[in-house]
Amino acid sequence: MPMSQSFTDRLFPIVEQLSEHYGTPFHVYDEVGIRETGESLKKAFAGIDGFREYYAVKALPNPRILQLMHEMGFGFDCSSIPELILSRQVGGRGEDIMFTSNNTDPVEFQAAAGEGGCVLNLDDISLIDKVPEFPELICFRYNPGPRRTGNVIIGNPVEAKYGVTHEQIVDAYRKAQAKGAKRFGLHTMVASNELDYSYMVETARMVLEVAELVEKELDIRFEFVNIGGGFGIPYRPDQASLDIDRMSKEITAQFSVFREKHGYAPRMYMESGRYMTGPHGCLVTKAINHKDTYRKYIGVDACMSSLMRPALYDAYHHIDVVGKEGAVDRVVYDIVGSLCENNDKFAVQRELPQIDEGDLVVLHDTGAHGHAMGFQYNGRLRPKELLLRADGSVELIRREENVADYFATLQFAKDNFVPSGS
Numbered sequence: 001m002p003m004s005q006s007f008t009d010r011l012f013p014i015v016e017q018l019s020e021h022y023g024t025p026f027h028v029y030d031e032v033g034i035r036e037t038g039e040s041l042k043k044a045f046a047g048i049d050g051f052r053e054y055y056a057v058k059a060l061p062n063p064r065i066l067q068l069m070h071e072m073g074f075g076f077d078c079s080s081i082p083e084l085i086l087s088r089q090v091g092g093r094g095e096d097i098m099f100t101s102n103n104t105d106p107v108e109f110q111a112a113a114g115e116g117g118c119v120l121n122l123d124d125i126s127l128i129d130k131v132p133e134f135p136e137l138i139c140f141r142y143n144p145g146p147r148r149t150g151n152v153i154i155g156n157p158v159e160a161k162y163g164v165t166h167e168q169i170v171d172a173y174r175k176a177q178a179k180g181a182k183r184f185g186l187h188t189m190v191a192s193n194e195l196d197y198s199y200m201v202e203t204a205r206m207v208l209e210v211a212e213l214v215e216k217e218l219d220i221r222f223e224f225v226n227i228g229g230g231f232g233i234p235y236r237p238d239q240a241s242l243d244i245d246r247m248s249k250e251i252t253a254q255f256s257v258f259r260e261k262h263g264y265a266p267r268m269y270m271e272s273g274r275y276m277t278g279p280h281g282c283l284v285t286k287a288i289n290h291k292d293t294y295r296k297y298i299g300v301d302a303c304m305s306s307l308m309r310p311a312l313y314d315a316y317h318h319i320d321v322v323g324k325e326g327a328v329d330r331v332v333y334d335i336v337g338s339l340c341e342n343n344d345k346f347a348v349q350r351e352l353p354q355i356d357e358g359d360l361v362v363l364h365d366t367g368a369h370g371h372a373m374g375f376q377y378n379g380r381l382r383p384k385e386l387l388l389r390a391d392g393s394v395e396l397i398r399r400e401e402n403v404a405d406y407f408a409t410l411q412f413a414k415d416n417f418v419p420s421g422s
């Protein structure tokens with residue numbers, strides 16, 4: 001199921017009040033659900049010493065949400081300077097932070113090394129010589145290439161721009177050793193929104209095998225392996241959830257085998273974004289127009305600036321019309337925003353209850369890669385974010401953008417540069 005019954009049961013009775021108080025549209029996140037998912041992950045992987053989730057900050061880069069992650073003992077996976085700053089602002093320090101950039105700029109290495117540093121996860125062998133002060137602890141992102149087939153969003157690893165190849169991986173660690181590295185981690189990310197638990201089990205097997213290979217060649221020991229993010233959530237009502245119980249049992253067994261064979265096992269990290277927060281958020285928007293042409297359209301007051309996934313990936317987001325959940329009569333609609341792009345549609349030819357102007361339309365599962373992906377194209381601004389607290393109160397955790405924000409980067413005072421010779 002998409003959004004949980006528990007979240008729906010707590011949100012829907014107050015959603016009219018929220019829309020009156022705050023205005024629509026808004027994303028609202030569920031503290032209770034986020035904490036439950038976090039605790040269930042810790043429980044599932046309790047059999048692996050040193051298991052830790054590094055929340056993928058890009059999924060929902062709001063300090064209030066990151067604070068929840070920090071309180072649960074999670075670290076942060078960052079790939080840009082603002083994400084590093086956010087993670088440090090909520091208390092992430094040193095090895096609480098993984099910096100997994102790709103196509104890394106020198107200023108990013110500086111920022112990563114600053115303020116107590118972080119775990120540097122290098123995306124390429126050529127970057128080794130570009131790290132200004134090579135750290136003692138280093139991690140590489142591994143790309144298995146033809147050894148694995150990827151999934152829909154990430155694609156075929158051979159075509160993915162990420163990571164060090166199988167042929168380069170031993171050399172990468174050897175070079176790092178020559179640069180003074182003494183502590184080692186290994187990272188991979190080969191899936192996105194994967195619902196087949198066995199794919200993630202294969203990933204764990206793969207990193208342990210690569211760790212074994214590198215350890216044998218270089219006589220080093222890995223402190224951790226990181227199996228990345230990509231844990232899927234069921235966006236469609238007919239999809240089954242990822243089987244975390246079987247997944248964690250089988251992965252834990254692999255770590256036990258490794259331990260028996262080598263007398264120790266690395267810690268296991270993961271960096272879920274979607275799985276942690278995706279189902280615990282929704283976009284609440286209001287139906288403002290009704291148009292009958294070749295198709296029936298419902299225009300809502302949010303558009304793809306609030307949620308890019310349907311336009312970008314043709315992604316399905318389940319929809320409820322508040323107060324009409326059980327309606328028997330169904331109408332086929334396209335649910336659209338006001339952007340001048342024909343892919344600005346939250347749903348295409350979707351069977352829904354009859355929608356009237358003023359109805360609240362709830363798009364499920366926007367707690368990850370939702371607000372964060374928004375943009376300002378066409379002067380369409382990003383909406384506010386709310387947090388439904390465990391005590392039932394609601395906290396404004398980001399205001400909506402306004403016209404002043406839109407104009408903030410424009411240069412009105414003259415600022416000219418005349419290149420020499422012209």
Ligand SMILES: *Cc1c(COP(=O)(O)O)cnc(C)c1O
Nearest residue numbers: 056100229230231271272273274
């Ligand atoms: C995007 C990303 C993640 C999170 O992916 P999810 O699909 O949200 O779990 C984790 N690690 C890295 C390096 C990423 O780029």
